[in-house]
Amino acid sequence: MSSATLESPAQPEAPPPQPREDYLNVSFGVRSWLLTTDHKRIAILYLVSISLMFFVGGLFAILIRLELATPKGDLVTSDTYNKLFTMHGIFMLFFFLIPSIPAVLGNFLVPLMIGAKDLAFPKLNLASWYVYVIGALFTFWSMLAGGVDTGWTFYTPYSTRSHTFVMATAVGVLILGFSSILTGLNFVVTVHRMRAPGLTWFRLPLFIWSMYATSIIFLLGTPVITITLVLVAVERLAGVGIFDPKLGGDPILFQHLFWFYSHPAVYIMILPSMGIVSELISTFSKKPVFGYHFVAFSSIAIAVFGFLVWGHHMFVSGQSMNAALIFSLLSFLVAVPSAIKVLNWTVTLYKGSVAYQTPMLYAFGFMGLFTIGGLTGLMLAAVSVNVHVHGTYFVVAHFHYIMVGGAIMGYMGGLHYWWPKITGRMYPEGWAKLAALIIFVGFNLTFFPQFALGYQGMNRRYHEYAPEFQVLNVMSSAGASILGVGYVLPLFYFIWSLKYAKAAGPNPWGATTLEWQTPSPPPPDNFAQTPVVTGEPYNYAREEAAVGH
Amino acid sequence: MATSHTPLAHHFENLEQQHEANTLGMWVFLATEVMFFGGLFTGYAIYRSQYADDFQAASERLIVWLGAVNTAVLICSSLTMALALYSARIGSRKGLIGFLAATMLLGATFLGIKAVEYYIDFEERLIPGYQFDMEQWNKPGGHAEHARDHPVEPQHAELFFVFYFIMTLIHALHMIVGLSVLLVLLVRSIHGRYGAKYFTPIELVGLYWHFVDIIWVFLFPLLYLIRH
Amino acid sequence: MAVSSRHVPSPLPYFLVFMGLLVLTGTTVWVASADLGRWHTTIALTIAVCKGALIVLFFMHGLESSKLTWLVIMGSILWLAIMLGGTFSDYLTRRQDEQIRNPTAANWGTRKTGGGASVRLLNTLSPPRCGRGGSACG
Numbered sequence: 001m002s003s004a005t006l007e008s009p010a011q012p013e014a015p016p017p018q019p020r021e022d023y024l025n026v027s028f029g030v031r032s033w034l035l036t037t038d039h040k041r042i043a044i045l046y047l048v049s050i051s052l053m054f055f056v057g058g059l060f061a062i063l064i065r066l067e068l069a070t071p072k073g074d075l076v077t078s079d080t081y082n083k084l085f086t087m088h089g090i091f092m093l094f095f096f097l098i099p100s101i102p103a104v105l106g107n108f109l110v111p112l113m114i115g116a117k118d119l120a121f122p123k124l125n126l127a128s129w130y131v132y133v134i135g136a137l138f139t140f141w142s143m144l145a146g147g148v149d150t151g152w153t154f155y156t157p158y159s160t161r162s163h164t165f166v167m168a169t170a171v172g173v174l175i176l177g178f179s180s181i182l183t184g185l186n187f188v189v190t191v192h193r194m195r196a197p198g199l200t201w202f203r204l205p206l207f208i209w210s211m212y213a214t215s216i217i218f219l220l221g222t223p224v225i226t227i228t229l230v231l232v233a234v235e236r237l238a239g240v241g242i243f244d245p246k247l248g249g250d251p252i253l254f255q256h257l258f259w260f261y262s263h264p265a266v267y268i269m270i271l272p273s274m275g276i277v278s279e280l281i282s283t284f285s286k287k288p289v290f291g292y293h294f295v296a297f298s299s300i301a302i303a304v305f306g307f308l309v310w311g312h313h314m315f316v317s318g319q320s321m322n323a324a325l326i327f328s329l330l331s332f333l334v335a336v337p338s339a340i341k342v343l344n345w346t347v348t349l350y351k352g353s354v355a356y357q358t359p360m361l362y363a364f365g366f367m368g369l370f371t372i373g374g375l376t377g378l379m380l381a382a383v384s385v386n387v388h389v390h391g392t393y394f395v396v397a398h399f400h401y402i403m404v405g406g407a408i409m410g411y412m413g414g415l416h417y418w419w420p421k422i423t424g425r426m427y428p429e430g431w432a433k434l435a436a437l438i439i440f441v442g443f444n445l446t447f448f449p450q451f452a453l454g455y456q457g458m459n460r461r462y463h464e465y466a467p468e469f470q471v472l473n474v475m476s477s478a479g480a481s482i483l484g485v486g487y488v489l490p491l492f493y494f495i496w497s498l499k500y501a502k503a504a505g506p507n508p509w510g511a512t513t514l515e516w517q518t519p520s521p522p523p524p525d526n527f528a529q530t531p532v533v534t535g536e537p538y539n540y541a542r543e544e545a546a547v548g549h
Numbered sequence: 550m551a552t553s554h555t556p557l558a559h560h561f562e563n564l565e566q567q568h569e570a571n572t573l574g575m576w577v578f579l580a581t582e583v584m585f586f587g588g589l590f591t592g593y594a595i596y597r598s599q600y601a602d603d604f605q606a607a608s609e610r611l612i613v614w615l616g617a618v619n620t621a622v623l624i625c626s627s628l629t630m631a632l633a634l635y636s637a638r639i640g641s642r643k644g645l646i647g648f649l650a651a652t653m654l655l656g657a658t659f660l661g662i663k664a665v666e667y668y669i670d671f672e673e674r675l676i677p678g679y680q681f682d683m684e685q686w687n688k689p690g691g692h693a694e695h696a697r698d699h700p701v702e703p704q705h706a707e708l709f710f711v712f713y714f715i716m717t718l719i720h721a722l723h724m725i726v727g728l729s730v731l732l733v734l735l736v737r738s739i740h741g742r743y744g745a746k747y748f749t750p751i752e753l754v755g756l757y758w759h760f761v762d763i764i765w766v767f768l769f770p771l772l773y774l775i776r777h
Numbered sequence: 778m779a780v781s782s783r784h785v786p787s788p789l790p791y792f793l794v795f796m797g798l799l800v801l802t803g804t805t806v807w808v809a810s811a812d813l814g815r816w817h818t819t820i821a822l823t824i825a826v827c828k829g830a831l832i833v834l835f836f837m838h839g840l841e842s843s844k845l846t847w848l849v850i851m852g853s854i855l856w857l858a859i860m861l862g863g864t865f866s867d868y869l870t871r872r873q874d875e876q877i878r879n880p881t882a883a884n885w886g887t888r889k890t891g892g893g894a895s896v897r898l899l900n901t902l903s904p905p906r907c908g909r910g911g912s913a914c915g
Contacts, residue, residue: 118560120570185577192845193570194561219577220856223585231592231715238678240711241704242592248704253595256864257588307859311867321877322870323863530562576846580853587857591864598868613806620802628795631788631836638785759836766828769802770821774809777817 022424022521037122038524040422043108045129050104051491053095053136060088062484065446065477073464081463082149083164089152094173095136097407098265101272102183102218103132105414106211108422110187112515112522113205115196115531120189121182128182131175138172151461153262156243156254160235167233174229177222180268184218187211196514198533202296205513205537206282206289209296210275213303217264217271221307225261228254252318259310267306269403270370271299273410274341277363280413281345283511284360285352288538291344298337305334315386324383331381338374342367357509358432362413365440369405373398376451391461394454400447412439412490419494420504424521428501431493439486445479512538556747568749575753579760582723586764589719593712593771596705601777603705606686608775610675611713612666616773619662620765626655627762630755637748642741645751649735652758656728663721670710677711713772720768723761730754794835801828 023040033041063084067075076084107125111118119125142148142165150159150166159166191212195204231242232254241247243254282289289295311319311327345367354360376398379385389395419427449472454460458469465473507516518527561567597604629651636644674682683703734750737743743751805824813820833839833850 116560120560121574122558122560181581185574185581188577189570189574192573193566219581220584220853223581224588224860227585227588230719231588234711234715238711240678240707242708242711248600248702248708250595250599252867253592253864256867257592260588260860260863307856308863311863319867320870320874322873323867326866327863525559573845573849576849580849580856583853583857584860587860590857591860594861595864595868598865613809617802617806621799624795624798624802627798627832627836628791631791635785635788635791756837759832762836763829763832766832767822767825770805770809770825774805774817774821776809776813777815 020519021523022519023524024424024521026524035126037118037126039107039111039119039122039125040522042125042129043104044422046099046103046107046132049129049133049136050096050100053091054100054487057088057091057096058484058487060084060091061480064088065480067463068465068473069477071465071467071470071473076463078463079149082151082461083147085461086148086151087143090139090148090169090173092403093152093265093269094176095132095139097269097403098180099132099176099183101276101407101411101414102187102211102214102268103128103179105276105411105418106183106187106214106272109418109515110190110208110211111194112421112518112526113208113513114191114194114199115514115527115533116190116194117525117527119186120194121186124182125186128179128186131182132179135172135174135176135179138168138175140172142168142172153258154229154232154254155258156232156235156249156251157245159232160242160244167236170229170233174226177226180218180222184215184222187215188219191215196531196533202293203533203535203537204296206278206292206295206299207272207275207513209299210271210278213299214268214271216300216303217268217306221261221264221268224257225265228257228261231257252314255314255317255319256310259313260307263310263313264303264306266399266402267302269407270338270410271302273366273407273414274299274338276410276414276417277345277366278341279511279513280359280363280417281348282538283417283509284355284357284363285349286355286510286540287348287352288536288540289344290347290350291340292536292538294340295344298340301337302334305330305337309334309381312381312386315383316390328381328383328386332378335374335378335381338370342371342374358427358429358436359413359417359509361433361436361440362409362416365436366406366409366413369401369409369443373401373406376401389454391459392454393450393458393460396460397447397450397454400450405443405447409439412436415490415494417509418515419497420508421515421520421522423498424503424519425497425501426504426508427490427497428493431489435486435489435493437486438482438489442479442481442483442486446476446483447479449473449475449479510540512540564747571749571753572756575756579756582760582764586716586719589712589716590767590771593716596708596712597771597775600702600705600708602699603702604709605775605777606701607706607709607713608772610670610673611773612669613773615662615666616769619659620769622655622659622662623762623765626652626659627759629655630758634748634751634755637738637743637751638745640745642738642744645738645743646735649731649738649751653728653731653735656724656731660721660724660728663717667714675710677707677714681707681710683707716768716772720761720764723764727754727758727761731758790835794831797831798828801831 023038033045036042036045063076064081067073067081067084073081107119110116145165145168148162148164148166148169150162150164154166154170159170191204191208234240235242235244235249241249243249243251245251278289278295309327309331311323312331315324315328345363376394380389380395380398416427416432419425453469453472453476456469458465458473504520506519508520509516514531514533515522517531557564558567561570629648633645633648633652636642636648670676671680674680674685681703686701686703686706731754734743734754737750801824805821808820808824809817839846839850
């Protein structure tokens, strides 16, 4: 695939230690990290920040599940509980899920996968991290000062009247939006203008297609939530009634503007994960992804169609019936490209030489759990079902299957897969498999009962519930504690691996994409000389011939 | 005058790739701005379609000729901005400096006229939330008497002014950012940083400036010229 | 690439476009004082689109720009249309909901008859329920 290979890939033994310059040891000191413009270092900065956010969001989840272990609201007051689920949503969605794969793996891999030295705008890349941090600080401040209780959805008129720290949080989120926009801008321009010679669009790895599609959503969706939050802020500050019916405004207009971004936002969360799964399925079955063109176009289709369905969050809000039906139909259609992807991944496995290392376990987990999440999404897209389960735990279960069972599984798979490339070290496979298993069991125990709970009518966002729901809730809370253990384990063994694990070679998995044709960790400029691409990606036959297998 | 300062960033292969990446970046950024202002236009359009008469009554309080003059001022500034880029491309340092300065002067004029308009609105108690006078709309001798079948709903008139102020203020904010960047470019032009070989920043700021002009081109009729 | 480094065309088009923009501005102000009823908004927006097009094509060098640039321009316009269209699809079809729920002489009329516009909007925003004066009491 590359005619500029530095070392022969897929060596059976790790190379002998040699003082080679890589992006980690090229310079030391806090300034060299905080003022870096190297996309790889910026990815690490993001990795640290979003991991912190993940555990903050997880802390709120623990408190929620503790409260819900008993039917009565005895752990916290209802007002506090409102703050718990609000902060859980805000930290998990805006500060973890939305940036996670793009800002960590995307930043690290996009230039490497296309044979470039860096992203198109390295300084903007660093700026995006600082903007992220500032947004996070605003939200942290609001949390410490007492939090927000409006739900992450900020519905008006409550959000314009609530006496909690809505302004600080809204400002934090809208600042974070700028970080997303900068990242998306960087990726789009980079993929258009900085591909290596010979790297045509249909020779790009599918991860790049996913990052490109995600960037379209970043760019076209995020500005709308920015301006919407500005309007909420103005309403609070000036006491005017943009969305407040008492003062002549329309709360449904807020919902239209809010969901115009927030629905595509969920595709921001899932598309990068799908891109990772494409890479994992291919590498760990030693086969090109079946129907490459279909998968590539499906990524774009999801990004585009994802903008047409936002009204399905508003079936019971007062939206007109005609609009509801149009949005419902479009929501059915948006499931098609996702289904195409799952089909193609499955077919890829057929007659492949399947290996079961940890990244592949996460890919399998993704495929199963995302399918469940997606099917329940179709159920929710039907207006007739939706009016009954809206506002219940059915919805909560659905989106956690997609976001945790889908997106986070993909992220974990990707983190394990590319860990040797990022750090030059291999994670401990035994512990990693154990953690993956614990996560899978814990996740299903937490969220599967919630489908039943929702279907039976348990409301979401309530800190107490009818006693007949307790058994399933206890199961769910037990599952959450298992899930928590599963997520904490990687924190320990990844950090352990930095010092104690054996060094990894340039291509421990025998993969074919460009990032594996350079040492681990990569040198500051990624490649000793610009690679030239002469063939399709995922060409394992050629790869094996090259190393004489 | 050609300049010796032709910075090629190390991650680009050549100046042409850098130039293409930079211009694509600016166009993509402008696309995000379309969606940003678009949210405001959407909200405004929805309310105007629902409260058409009240919005018209409110809009009649704006001074059309001031808005028209401002439109002309911005169009002039777009011309001078285009001529600034032209001067850079033919290597005329004096032209570049002159036209950049003219663009800035015209932009500042726009903001000055806008400030005058805001002051007049303040005097007429039209600032929403703070001192919006609800009673003035339906008083005898008030503003509802101009050939209208039914009274004006003051809350809706206030809503018009909410959007008027937010949209024009955010537009003005974009102008201020543009003026600041133009100042930096002006100083650098005086130092001879730009010329026929390298004029990308002028081009990029020009794109931004023209876009801000386009936003005003839509704001003016939508806000000042409501007639049904 | 938007602007070629080699051939610098004459600035004459800029001046012509400038005059055109001023003429269109004057036109839109003049048209607003004429009595065109329901056509005012359409005409005003059409003129604005023409002005915007002139600026994009000439001042922003759209005519010389790459297909990719045009994809970005068209994409942003399309996305704005999606946002406007989707949101309006709700508001413009609310009368049907009201007509279905409470068919009366009033809501089959034009916009200017019946109760105030805001009353009707409120009724569609908060569908009539028991105890709120609506007819949907079971």
